[in-house]
Each structure stands twice: as C-alpha cells, then as structure tokens.
Amino acid sequence: MKINSICRSLAIALFGTASALSAGAAEPLKIGMVVPMSGPFATYGKEMMNGAKLYIARNGDTVAGRKIELIVKDDAPGTAGDVSKRLAQELVVKEKVDILAGFALTPSAAAVAPLATEARKPMVIMNAATSMLTTKSNNIVRASFTLPQNTAPIAIWAAKNGIRKVYTLVVDYSPGHDSEAQFKKSFSAAGGEVIGEVRVPIKTTDFSPYLEKIKEAKPDAVFIFVPAGDLAVNFMKGFQERGLSKAGIKIIGPGDLTDEESLDAIGDAAIGIYNSFHYAPGHKSPENKAFTEAYAKAYPNDRVNFMAVGGYDGMHLIYEGLKKTGGSAEPEKFIDAVKGLKWVSPRGPVMIDPATRDIVQTVYIRKVEKVGGKLQNVEFDQMPDFKDPGK
Ligand code: PHB
16 A cells, blocks of 8 residues: 555656656756777767767757767677667666667667567668668668768779789688678779678788788789778778888779878878778868867877768768657658758768668768878768768
C-alpha cells in the first residue's frame, strides 16, 4: 500500500515534469557521439570532435529552440563492433540521446546500424566509408564519403595518364575490399591492367614482404588503400627503404594515404603521390578559408583534415534537419528532412542523395607538393557531383 502510493506519487511527479517541459522550454537535444578517443585511432575521434565542436561554436548551441548537448563515448579501438554497440546502447538507454553520431571506422558503424532501427534513432555517420553502410538502416545518413566514390576518379585518371599496369594493396577489411573492387572495375574499364593484388592485416606495421613482391612484379604504380594514420606512415617508410620509388614505381590511391595529419610524419617521400579525395585543407573557396582559419584558431596544434570536415558537416546536417522538423529527431521526420539537403561545405558543394542517404560531392584529383615549406595535397582536376558508384 505504502509502496503503491509512493509509486503513484513518483509517476505523477515524473509525468508532471515531462508535461511541464513539453509545454514550456524545449528539452535539450542530446547527440550521442561514438568515436575512438584513445588507442590506435585516437586521432580520428579527436579530429571529428574538433570539427563537430567548431560547428557548434560558429553556429550557436541552440537549434529550433533546443539546446544541443554532445555526449561522447570512447569506442577504442574503433574496430571492435561489440564495444561500439554496447556504448551506443548505453547512450540510448541511460543517456536517452536523440541522435547517434560519429563512427570513425566501418566495424563500429556496422555494429550499431541495427540499433538505429530498433531504438528508432537517426544515425549520422561522420567518417566510416564502406559503401553498404547506409543500406543497413533507413535511419542512417552519411556526411563523409565512400571508398568507391574516392577510388573511381583516381583509377580513371591513372588510366588516362599513362599508367597501364598496377599492383593493388589494401587493408583486409570492408573499406579495403570496396576500394580494391572499385579500382579494378574503373581501371580495367578505362583500359588499364591489374597485374597483382594483396590484402594486408589492419595491424600491419612492416610492409616489407609485400613490397618485395610488388617490386618484383614491376608495375607502373601501386594502388593503395590503408585507413589514414600510422599504416600510411609505415607503408611509405617501407616503400622508400625497399627502393620502390627509386625503381620508378608510382603510388596512387584515395587520399587517406596522404591525410594531412600524417603528411608531416611521411615527409618528402610523399611528394608526387597522385590521389583522389573529397577534401583538402588547401581547397580554394571562401567557405574553406573561413573554416580553416577558425579551425587553426581553435586548435592551433592540429592540422585540419577530412575527419574534422566530417564532424563539421555532420553537425551541419543535424542542425539543418532539426530546423526543418521544428526540433524533432523522430527518425522518419528527421531523415525525410535531410534527404536532398544541399549546402556549400568547406569541401565544396554537397547534397544528400535522397535515394541512398549518402553524400554527393566533388571528388578532386590531387598531387602532393611542398607549398610554402609545407606538404600539401594540391587539387588540379575534379569530378563534380560525384555519387557513390558502389551501390
Ligand atoms: C573506415 O573504417 O570506414 C575508414 C577508416 C579510415 C579511413 C577510411 C575509412 O581513412
């Protein structure tokens, strides 16, 4: 009896509070960020959070009357789906977040996708780039890129620019498989030939055995996809040490290899690498100038890169979606609101494809050069309005 009445008064108190909130000031809008903040991919989380926070700093922390709250969960190592899923579940159940966001690596996004459907939460991918991810839940929208999208342009460019024989090397997980498949397809359609291929473990630190084999095969170029960061630095170290560049073998690939965060660690060996990608900090536009200047001011020790833009644009997408729904993150309303959304990102003009919920954007062909004493990806050609060819 006593317990019952306590329960009743508790329920009244709770309902009372809820209705007072919905009648008066709107509740905060909670965004649960699942990103690696420690471990081997800690820089990914830092860069994405830098971008997301910079967007809030530049655009205010209230949208459609709702105060934006970011709640961050470190899903290190970023490649263990069960860890990411458990943390996303905590965000939904304990923190009662309205939107799930972040997701640096594919295994993390893939493991959380079913939860976005079951828990009815919009899920905004700010990096993970395997093509199929957006097909895993109707509540997913992606603000970053896909591997096939960033691979096809360099394959076509290489075939047109005298590269005939290529050996491919990719990391053995789904973004690597995506990239390898798209390269073969686009490069052979444009008249090139893949003369060898190898998939390497994501934990590879010494690339020498693979590089020896590649050298013996005498390709015109190596096509490479490794997730940005240490793998890229280690690959480049081996490439120099094993004399592949002296043997005249070129390097091509999507721009993850020459990400600005790792360019300084790679050093001058990166000069002359041709690659295709959706974002370069040196991109010439007023939007990018304002963005990179604000970034440098906010984070003077970090070089801005594609992960930062993923976080920044992911937040823009959330803000614009909420403006259109009047502050509701109900997945049907929110996803409907962001379909077809267009804006000018620091990377250039972009659009959310209403059919796939993936981003349509310009993919640039770039070459690494030293500009003003600094290694940079210099854009010199482009494929505008380029959709993910992987679906
Ligand atoms: C991914 O796991 O989807 C991923 C990670 C790093 C990249 C690209 C894709 O540079």
